[in-house]
Amino acid sequence: MHKRGENLSAWKRRYFALIDPPPEMNLGAAIYYFDNEKSLTRMLEIGEHTQKGQLFLEHVKKVRAEIHAPCLLVLFIVTCICKRSYWEGLNHG
Numbered sequence: 001m002h003k004r005g006e007n008l009s010a011w012k013r014r015y016f017a018l019i020d021p022p023p024e025m026n027l028g029a030a031i032y033y034f035d036n037e038k039s040l041t042r043m044l045e046i047g048e049h050t051q052k053g054q055l056f057l058e059h060v061k062k063v064r065a066e067i068h069a070p071c072l073l074v075l076f077i078v079t080c081i082c083k084r085s086y087w088e089g090l091n092h093g
Helices: 037-046
Strands: 002-005 015-019 030-034 053-056 060-068 075-082 086-092
Antiparallel strands (some): 030 053, 060 075, 075 086
């Protein structure tokens, strides 16, 4: 999946994981994103904090999804707007 944020408008390839940690951690569910698959695997397997960033779902104020189908290419764009951040995810379907 590709991601771009509020400050950098270029699409960057990222790896994502939706994680709902145990309640005793007091973190809440979040979408974590990583520079590469190795970083994602290290976090999921040994718990090392290798994420490039995260978006805590409790802070999401709005989610918007679009489907574009020019030339039979379907793009799914998901926009998340939070109090302090904005980012979009693009998946080539």
